[in-house]
Amino acid sequence: MRIGVVSQWYPPEPAHIPENLARGLVARGHRVRVLTGFPNYPTGTLYPGYRQRWADTSVIDGVTVRRVPEYPSHDRSGIRRAASYLSFAATSSAAAAGYLRGADVLYVxxxxxxxFAAPALLRALRGTPVVVHMQDIWPESVVCSSMVPAGAAGRLIGAALHAAMxxxxxxxxxxxxIAPAMRDIxxxxxxxxxxxxVVLNWADESLFRPIxxxxxxxERIGRRRRCTIMYAGTIxxxxxxxxxxxxxAAVHDHVDLVLAGSGIxxxxxxxxxxxxxxxNVRFLGRLPMADMAALYAAADFQLVTLKDLPVFRGIIPSKLAAALSCGSPVVASVxxxxxxxxERHDIGLACPPGDWRSLADRFHRAATLPAGERAAMGRRALDCYRxxxxxxxxxGLLEDMLREAAR
Known part of the structure; x- marks a missing residue:
């Protein structure tokens, strides 16, 4: 099949799902073209070595990649973030009619x-079938953030986004x-x-694996006699x-909390x-992704945490897949x-989000768990992932969906 992949984010940005899929499909005999932007996520600054231009096409591991200009931004400004999203929608739509003209099916x-702007255009012009891979729930993922103003303006934006979805x-x-509850929504x-x-997201297996x-x-973790719980990712x-x-802080005699990441x-x-x-709380700052698996191995548990918002009940955070692929048990405040x-696979300890006392209890339980049981949790975690x-x-699941859509 001739498959077009449309994604605003693509490596060297931390967006391994579309790249892994593109390379995996080429390995299975398909011809794949990717339409994406110039790398600037998550900082909003163009990566070194890149210069935005209209005609930028390269072949990477058998995948043809076309980059189109966009307004780079990933800060707190809702206007600038909207400009980034809308600029890619416009430039990708302009390029798609020619670049993805012969595609049998599109993956988004x-x-x-x-x-979805460019795939919608090709769907309208040529009837090209489209497989959408939803990563979050819109409009809640925007409306619940600081990007959208409160009041009547926010409600109007929410209504418009609901109609678009x-x-x-x-x-x-x-x-x-990416989760059963998202399917229900x-x-x-x-x-x-x-x-x-339902197709659960996988980890970047070139980086996250048992080592x-x-x-x-x-040395970075600074392990002492206390149980080390590590959070890695955006703060x-x-x-x-x-x-x-x-x-x-409530269980400082039992736990060290290590935070590897940065953010607003x-x-x-x-x-x-x-x-x-x-x-007992240490901030490591943002570290290279290539260092993460070794840090996971040096810690006792990985922390997965999100606020208690309806939009998050229908997702499984990428941090969970990364931890499980390394064979690390988790403490989940989600x-x-x-x-x-x-809880179903007994691969860690879970508690409701937004309740720090319950989380402190899980931290304490993690610290007092016998070493043998903690190791067994790690083995179950890796088995669950695999x-x-x-x-x-x-x-495999996405390839089946693309074949069915193309037919």
Whole structure:
């Protein structure tokens, strides 16, 4: 098949799903073209070595990649973020008619939702079938953030986005969602149940895999006699890191909390740690992704945390797949499908989000868990990943959906 992949984000940005799929499809005999932007995520600054221009096409591992200009931004400004999303929608639509003209089917990595503009155009012009891979729930993922103003303006934007998403559900030939609860939401909002399938996101397996902890990783973690719980990723308004700091402070004799990452919520978390006088919370800042697996191995548990918002109950965070692929048990302060998966497979300890006292209790339980039981949790975590969430399983399911859509 001739397959077009449309994604605003693509490596060297941390967007391994569309790249892994593109390379996996080429390995299975398909011809793949990717339409994407110039790399600037997550900083909003163009990556070194790149210069935005209109005609930028290269072949990477058998995949033809076309980059189109966009307005780069990923800060708190809703206007600038909207300009980034809409600029890619415009330039990708302008390029798609020629670049993806001969595609038998399109795969759309749907985050943000405006990425659907170019596939919608090809669907209208040529009837090209489209498989949408939804990564979050719109409009809630925008309306619940600081990008959208409160009041009447916010409600108007929300209503417009709801209407746009209903159109996406109607136009898509089939829809892949990343959690069972997301499937329920999409179906309730108008998608045909027969065309919606659950495909769990996999980890970047070139980076996240079971390895031994390196001396450098152990030094960064700074392991003492206490149980080490590590959070790796964005420290933003949705991650609720301040509750994690409070929980760690409450059980300071038992737990070290290590935070590897950065974001707009980091300053507030650091200030809270200082105000509480914690001696068991350490901030490592943003570290290279290539170092993460060794850091995971040096810690005892990985922390997965999100605020208690309806939009998050229908997703399984990428942090969970990364931890499980490394064979790491987790402490999960989340709701919905993610917590259910952790509890069902006994691969960690879960508690409701937004309750730092419950999280402190899970931290304490993690610290007092016998070493043998913690190791068994790690083995179950890796087995769960390999059987339910691996790259091979996910690509196989998406390839089936693309074949069915093309037919």
């Amino acid at each position: 990595y749907l985050t943000p939702a405006t990425v 209903r159109r996406v559900y109607r136009l898509a030939t089939s829809i892949a969602v 999409v179906v309730a909002r108008g998608a045909d149940p027969a065309r919606v399938r 031994e902890a390196t001396p450098t990783a152990r 933003g308004p949705f991650q609720n890191i301040e509750d994690s700091v409070r929980a760690a 919520g980091e300053a507030a978390a650091r200030d809270l740690s200082t105000d509480l006088g914690t001696d 709701a919905g499908d993610c917590a259910a998966l952790v 059987t339910r969430m691996s790259q091979q399983a996910g690509i």
